[in-house]
Amino acid sequence: MSTQQDKRIHFIGAGNMASAMLRGLVSSGFKPGSLSCSSPAEAETKRLVDELGISASADNLEYLRDCDAIVLGVKPQILQSVCQELAPFLASADRQPIVISIAAGTTTQSISSWLKQDPDLLPLVRSMPNTPAQVGMGASGLFATAAVKPDQKALTQEIFEAFGIAVWVEDESQLHAVTALSGSGPAYVFEFIKGLADAGVSLGLQPDVSRQLAEATVAGAAKLCAVSHAEEIAGLQRKVMSPGGTTEQGVRVLQSEELTATVRRAMEAARDQSLYLAGEGPALAKN
Ligand SMILES: NC(=O)c1ccc[n+]([C@@H]2O[C@H](COP(=O)([O-])OP(=O)(O)OC[C@H]3O[C@@H](n4cnc5c(N)ncnc54)[C@H](OP(=O)(O)O)[C@@H]3O)[C@@H](O)[C@H]2O)c1
Numbered sequence: 001m002s003t004q005q006d007k008r009i010h011f012i013g014a015g016n017m018a019s020a021m022l023r024g025l026v027s028s029g030f031k032p033g034s035l036s037c038s039s040p041a042e043a044e045t046k047r048l049v050d051e052l053g054i055s056a057s058a059d060n061l062e063y064l065r066d067c068d069a070i071v072l073g074v075k076p077q078i079l080q081s082v083c084q085e086l087a088p089f090l091a092s093a094d095r096q097p098i099v100i101s102i103a104a105g106t107t108t109q110s111i112s113s114w115l116k117q118d119p120d121l122l123p124l125v126r127s128m129p130n131t132p133a134q135v136g137m138g139a140s141g142l143f144a145t146a147a148v149k150p151d152q153k154a155l156t157q158e159i160f161e162a163f164g165i166a167v168w169v170e171d172e173s174q175l176h177a178v179t180a181l182s183g184s185g186p187a188y189v190f191e192f193i194k195g196l197a198d199a200g201v202s203l204g205l206q207p208d209v210s211r212q213l214a215e216a217t218v219a220g221a222a223k224l225c226a227v228s229h230a231e232e233i234a235g236l237q238r239k240v241m242s243p244g245g246t247t248e249q250g251v252r253v254l255q256s257e258e259l260t261a262t263v264r265r266a267m268e269a270a271r272d273q274s275l276y277l278a279g280e281g282p283a284l285a286k287n
Pocket of ligand 1: 078
């Protein structure tokens with residue numbers, strides 16, 4: 001057991017993302033007795049209590065005493081009211097827990113002001129996890145304010161690595177790029193898997209056979225890429241492409257149709273929408 005795994009962690013909210021994180025924490029060795037959540041959604045909290053053996057309450061303040069970390073796991077639109085509820089607790093707490101927000105598009109500046117805390121003194125992490133967290137394969141981007149201490153950063157890293165990989169960005173504005181890449185990325189990959197599967201059917205495969213092959217090909221290629229970490233992706237691609245072979249013909253079409261430029265335009269659109277939702281950029285044409 002790592003030194004972090006008996007730390008007390010409370011989740012405000014018990015929805016999709018908080019549940020995925022709690023499942024990851026328990027399965028990676030964090031003690032259920034040190035984990036808790038709160039939410040008005042009784043069915044969701046009961047399921048987590050029964051499944052994981054953690055504690056839960058409908059009262060957001062009940063389990064905050066002696067917490068090492070408080071995870072804000074509610075929707076962005078109710079984050080302000082939740083923060084206002086927590087503010088008196090933080091003002092009177094003997095020791096300052098780290099506050100970790102998973103809310104998309106809400107700045108550390110806003111969260112600090114809603115918590116009535118000095119942004120230079122509040123240990124606050126803003127994160128962008130993604131939905132593969134639900135199967136223990138999340139990819140999270142993390143930003144820490146200056147007040148986050150090294151041990152709090154280590155605890156945060158371990159929390160997010162309980163359900164995938166976690167990387168730190170140095171500038172909060174880089175979370176817009178993280179949102180466009182790993183936050184929205186699962187949907188781009190689903191689109192690609194759908195394209196493979198549909199095309200397989202049009203070439204004569206049964207739908208279930210085609211979908212299985214498409215899913216396993218994407219998962220297998222991603223795994224191969226990850227374990228060949230230092231190797232250039234172009235090098236991995238060349239290994240599949242023998243001169244005059246089938247793959248060369250397929251890749252030639254993808255390149256002539258500018259797949260990489262299309263992906264870049266998709267990410268720029270997602271980044272621009274992230275800026276717009278954060279009040280930092282203009283509305284896109286379709287808004
Ligand atoms: N899902 C994703 O892909 C994803 C990815 C990255 C980040 N995020 C972020 O994760 C956060 C949660 O998203 P989600 O998909 O997990 O949402 P969700 O499933 O709707 O979960 C939100 C939970 O908060 C509860 N809640 C509502 N009001 C509350 C209050 N006053 N105090 C405590 N809990 C309250 C909800 O209960 P009720 O159901 O009764 O309202 C629900 O259990 C969001 O901020 C989102 O931006 C999500």
